[in-house]
Structure formats: C-alpha cells, structure tokens
Amino acid sequence: MNKKALALILILLFGIAGVSGAIAYFLFFRADSEPPSPLPFFFLTPSASPSYVRIYVNSSMYSEISSDITEYEQDLEEQGYIVDIVKWADSNVTNLKLNMTYYYFNYTDIRMQLFGAVLVGDMPFAYARDTSQLGPPNYPIDLYLMDLNGHWHDVNFDGYYEYGMEFLGDNFPEIFIARINPNSLNNMNNRSAFQSYFQKNRAYRNGTLNRPHSALLYIDDQWADLPGWNTDFTAYSNLTYVNDKLTTCRADYLNEYTSSYEWIHLLAHSNSTAHFFNVSGLWENVFNDDVFNNHTEALFYNLYCCDACNYTYPNNLGTQYLFSSNTLTVIGSTREGGLDLYKPFYNALRDGKVIGEAYRLWFYNSEIDLYNKRNVVSGVVVLGDPFLTIY
Structure with a gap:
C-alpha cells in the first residue's frame, strides 16, 4: 500500500471516530438547553489560546438572577472570553463532567477549547474518600470536575x-472551576446575596471598587x-507579615481584616464555621457571624484553614467571606489544610494570570509530591x- 492510500484511510478512520463520538455525546450527555456545537475536527491556531468559558446556572433559579448573569456574561466577553450560559438541571456530577470534557476535547478553533467554568447556585459535586490513614472520611472534591482525562475509582x-488510588501523576486538572452559591x-x-455579589464584581471590573495593591499574611x-x-x-511587594505569637489573636485579626x-x-x-487562635495555650475564636457582622475590606482571601x-456545611466560613462586604474570590479547602507550597500560585x-488559572497551574507544583501532600x-x-486578576 502506498503512502497516499494509507493517509486517505487514516483520515477516513479519524473522521468516522470523531463524528461517532460527537453523535454519542449529543444523544446521551448533552443538556437539552444547549445549542449543538461543531463536530470535532481539530484546527490549531498557534497564536491563539483557549478562551471558551461556560457558566452553568442551576435552572430552577435562573429566572431570579438572569439579569445578573447577563451582565456577568458581558463582563467576561469584554475581558476577551467566548461565553456560553448553560441552564443546568441534571444532578448527576458525572454528566456535568462529561459535558465539560466534551467542550475541552472537541473544538474547531483553539479559542473554543474550554478554559474554565463557573457553577452558579446549587450544582453537582463529587465526594472523595482519602485512602491514606490520616485523611478525613469523605469530602467534596472539585478536582474531579477539573481533571478531564484521569482515572477515578469508586471501589x-x-x-x-x-482518592489516592490513582496512578502517580494521573489526577491533574485540565481546566479550573469555581462556585458562586450562598x-x-x-x-x-x-x-439579595447574588445581586450584591455581582454588583461588587462589576464594580471591581470597572474600577470603582479597588484597594491599595497590598496584602496581609497572617500566621x-x-x-x-x-x-x-x-x-x-x-505577588505583592507591599506585604504586612504578622507571625508574632504574642500578637496573633481574635482582636488583632478582626482589626487587620477590617483594614x-x-x-x-x-x-x-x-x-467549617470558626477560626481558632492560640493565645498562650488558650483558644480565641472568630466565627462566621463575626465575618458577617464586621465590615471586611479585603477583596480576596486565601484560607489555609481546615474545612x-x-x-456543603451550613454557614461555612468560605461562603460567608464570599458574600460578606467586599469579597470577590476565596480560596480554601473542603478538608484539612489549604493551598500549601504556594509560591507557584x-x-x-x-505574572497576570487570572485566579482560576493560577489555581490550576499550582496543582502541577512538584513540591506537592516531594512532600507527599497530593x-x-x-x-x-x-x-x-x-x-479576576490582581492587576
């Protein structure tokens, strides 16, 4: 068989496989509210990069916040993204992942490869069980939705x-996701919480909500x-670093986080609902109601704070921070620990990455495996x- 004939056969086989995959997806996994997308013939544009964003909104509440979502869509488009709003009703987290997977691997232009997603309202999530001895019994794991080509085992x-049974290097994220849900x-x-959140988000984007480019590292x-x-x-040259054991306490933290x-x-x-500060062997607490009742000034929080x-927990601190005062984005953990070994983040x-992409790239930090913290x-x-970016 000559090379030309072999090439024609291979092109035909790849074309059949691509069309078959697309048909199977639309028959079994596509949300009814989605418009059909192009069949998966790949065309890469080296000068471009993934710019496609999907905003999944719980369909039962979409009508209540549709104007907020429309404005958010416009903001993202002004930022340079190609945006689809998806009204989602399926409670099966695997189907949500399959939907994201399709839009990551099937595109006609690299700009239409899925870059990231936002889940608005009550949306499906996966539970993990840590197979190590010290792990919690179970916890929500959004990495499941972000890792689009790894192996996950429900034994x-x-x-x-x-989680922990995967092959080394298997569960790394291809995309990032975030949740907005009070x-x-x-x-x-x-x-009111949704409305307030999207109003301050727009204010930050148009420059009317801003802060001095400074950070607090409180340990x-x-x-x-x-x-x-x-x-x-x-990320910040203007950094206030507080790690004095005689200083860190409830009153000092409340004073700092209202600065x-x-x-x-x-x-x-x-x-999930309180921070604990060690003061000479005694514990002083900052509860979620303290976050709610005090006017917090910061726009972004990174919480190395267990749970x-x-x-999934009522009145959890992360959600309380997010919907209180000026907060736009919170990073933290659904289990012990948090975003550790954080220099790459x-x-x-x-370097100007959006928060979600910085978060995704951080998972590739080799020190996480070096110190056995995966x-x-x-x-x-x-x-x-x-x-959002900090610049």
Whole structure:
C-alpha cells in the first residue's frame, strides 16, 4: 500500500471516530438547553489560546438572577472570553463532567477549547474518600470536575471516589472551576446575596471598587516559626507579615481584616464555621457571624484553614467571606489544610494570570509530591469569580 492510500484511510478512520463520538455525546450527555456545537475536527491556531468559558446556572433559579448573569456574561466577553450560559438541571456530577470534557476535547478553533467554568447556585459535586490513614472520611472534591482525562475509582460503588488510588501523576486538572452559591448561609437572603455579589464584581471590573495593591499574611502559632512564608508570597511587594505569637489573636485579626488590604492570606486552625487562635495555650475564636457582622475590606482571601471552604456545611466560613462586604474570590479547602507550597500560585498571579488559572497551574507544583501532600491538597477549591486578576 502506498503512502497516499494509507493517509486517505487514516483520515477516513479519524473522521468516522470523531463524528461517532460527537453523535454519542449529543444523544446521551448533552443538556437539552444547549445549542449543538461543531463536530470535532481539530484546527490549531498557534497564536491563539483557549478562551471558551461556560457558566452553568442551576435552572430552577435562573429566572431570579438572569439579569445578573447577563451582565456577568458581558463582563467576561469584554475581558476577551467566548461565553456560553448553560441552564443546568441534571444532578448527576458525572454528566456535568462529561459535558465539560466534551467542550475541552472537541473544538474547531483553539479559542473554543474550554478554559474554565463557573457553577452558579446549587450544582453537582463529587465526594472523595482519602485512602491514606490520616485523611478525613469523605469530602467534596472539585478536582474531579477539573481533571478531564484521569482515572477515578469508586471501589465500593457507594458514591465516594477513593482518592489516592490513582496512578502517580494521573489526577491533574485540565481546566479550573469555581462556585458562586450562598445557599449554605442562613443569615442572608439568597436573591439579595447574588445581586450584591455581582454588583461588587462589576464594580471591581470597572474600577470603582479597588484597594491599595497590598496584602496581609497572617500566621498563627503552629506555623509561625516555619521559614519562607513571606519570601514565597511573591505577588505583592507591599506585604504586612504578622507571625508574632504574642500578637496573633481574635482582636488583632478582626482589626487587620477590617483594614484596607486587597488580599488576605490566613493560616489558622479552623473548622467549617470558626477560626481558632492560640493565645498562650488558650483558644480565641472568630466565627462566621463575626465575618458577617464586621465590615471586611479585603477583596480576596486565601484560607489555609481546615474545612473553611467545605461548601456543603451550613454557614461555612468560605461562603460567608464570599458574600460578606467586599469579597470577590476565596480560596480554601473542603478538608484539612489549604493551598500549601504556594509560591507557584503567587508567581502566576504576579505574572497576570487570572485566579482560576493560577489555581490550576499550582496543582502541577512538584513540591506537592516531594512532600507527599497530593492527598491533602486535593480538597482545595475556589469560591467566587475565578476570572479576576490582581492587576
């Protein structure tokens, strides 16, 4: 067989495979509300990059916030993204992942490859079970939705993915996602919370909400003596670094987080509804109601605080920060720990990456495996708008 005939056969086979995959997807996995997309013939434009964004909105509440979503769509388009709004009704998290997977791997122009997604309102999530001895029994894991080509195992068929059984280097994210959902809070009206959030988001984007380009790195006693926290915090040259064991306490933190910082990074013992500060062997608490009742000034929070962003828990701290005062984006964990070994994350922010992309790239930090922290960091999530930058 000559080379020309072989090439024609291969082209025919790839074409049949691509069309078959697309037909199967639209028959079984596509949400009814979505318009058909082009069949998957690949054309790469080296000078371009993925710019396609999907905003998934819980269909039962879409009519209540449609004007906010439309304005957000316009803001993202002005930022240079190609945006689709998807009214989503399916509660199956695997179907949501399949939907994202399709738009990541099937495109006619590299700009139409899925870059990231935002989930608005109550949306499906996956549960993981840490197979290591010290891990929590189960926790929400958004990495499942971001890793579009890895292997995930539900050994007992009980709805929990045994995280830690994957092959080394298998579960890395191709995209990033973030959630915007006040439904876990019982101290505010949902409709008002959405409206307030998108208003301040637009204000930041048009320059009417701003802060001095400064950050607070606030470290309680357990981590205070470890080196490198401030030198690895590369995104801000104007950094207030508080790690004095005689200083860190409830009153001081409340005073600091009502000051005019752009970014606050907190390391403190926590559960889902309270931070705990060690004061000479006694514990002082900052509760979610403190966050709600005090006028917080910062726009962005990175919480190295156990369970603070477990969005399945009522009145969790991460959601409370997000829908209080001026906050736009919160990073934290649904389990113990948080965004550890963070220099690559802040490097990416310094270089102008959007928060979601900095978060995605951070998962590739080789130090996470070097220090055997892959399981612990798997619970890190983003709440709020992931398409913002600090410049």
